[in-house]
Amino acid sequence: MGLPSRMTAKEFSKMVDAMQGKLFRFAFHFLNDIQEAEDAVQESLAKFWQKREHSNEIAKPEAFMMTIVRNESLDRIKSRKKESRVSLEQDHAEILEDDSMEERVLALRKAIRELPDGYRSVIHLRDVEGLRYEEIQKVLDLSLSDVKIRIHRGRKLLKEKLIPSNGSK
Amino acid sequence: MEASELKKLIDKYFEGETSLDEERKIKETFENNPELQHRFPESALFLALVAEKEVHPSKDLAAQFVQPEAKVRHMNFGTTLKWAASIVIVLSTIFLLFPFNPSGDQAYSDSFENPEEAYEEARKALAMVGGKMNHGRSGAANKIQKFNTVIPLKN
Numbered sequence: 001m002g003l004p005s006r007m008t009a010k011e012f013s014k015m016v017d018a019m020q021g022k023l024f025r026f027a028f029h030f031l032n033d034i035q036e037a038e039d040a041v042q043e044s045l046a047k048f049w050q051k052r053e054h055s056n057e058i059a060k061p062e063a064f065m066m067t068i069v070r071n072e073s074l075d076r077i078k079s080r081k082k083e084s085r086v087s088l089e090q091d092h093a094e095i096l097e098d099d100s101m102e103e104r105v106l107a108l109r110k111a112i113r114e115l116p117d118g119y120r121s122v123i124h125l126r127d128v129e130g131l132r133y134e135e136i137q138k139v140l141d142l143s144l145s146d147v148k149i150r151i152h153r154g155r156k157l158l159k160e161k162l163i164p165s166n167g168s169k
Numbered sequence: 170m171e172a173s174e175l176k177k178l179i180d181k182y183f184e185g186e187t188s189l190d191e192e193r194k195i196k197e198t199f200e201n202n203p204e205l206q207h208r209f210p211e212s213a214l215f216l217a218l219v220a221e222k223e224v225h226p227s228k229d230l231a232a233q234f235v236q237p238e239a240k241v242r243h244m245n246f247g248t249t250l251k252w253a254a255s256i257v258i259v260l261s262t263i264f265l266l267f268p269f270n271p272s273g274d275q276a277y278s279d280s281f282e283n284p285e286e287a288y289e290e291a292r293k294a295l296a297m298v299g300g301k302m303n304h305g306r307s308g309a310a311n312k313i314q315k316f317n318t319v320i321p322l323k324n
Contacts, residue, residue, distance in 0.1 A: 016231040024226040108217035128221045152185035
């Protein structure tokens, strides 16, 4: 069900206040840069605010907002001169036999961010943010079966990362 | 949660068949039970997912959109009544101190237009009053006269 009428400034601020963490993390998982993610979110919020005249036609404002953030983030990636994902560390994520729990967790966090594009977003939205399949469908414009398949495959890839590599410290 | 139950849920998770509630339970179990973290290597993944949600922006992104709440003064009934009473008192005082005193022709708007006619009516009114007064006096005078009559004493 959409909003009964054009969204007021108060309603918009309330929504933004509740969602800003989720929107930021979503942008960050694309852009991997705090400043750029913040800019992407603020730009997206401004775009949504400009479209508020039609806010009553939007069935799920939150999902719509996340879609705007996604599109904004992807646009920024395209406009980057370098490779899309900027990683501070050149090594790919891997767990070593002797790694402590902290090191393992860190490695897995890298592995999540290094998932192929098609899987990374669904894993982020489901396993990090806790969105329902229907919500993920709306945000990423995917069918339900696509969402389920990508989650299954994404988790499988992460499971492979759990197996320690042969190397040790 | 028992280790065996946890193992089943983890297998179900990797098959993509867990509910949101079950996924939340797995994360909470590993967060709150360090001993289980060592028994299950998969715990690193769930702890990583929890850690990913702890990423926050460096500033309040909503700040530019948050509207300060407008101060709304609510006048209660008591206050309204006091104001109304004060106004009534002030107006009453004004009218008492400065009564409506029409001037000019307004003061005589209900009088006779013909002065002779007015005189005749006034004369009749006074005569009536006078007649009533004389009647009253005569009655009183008669009663008083009674006391003035000398009644000789009998020897």
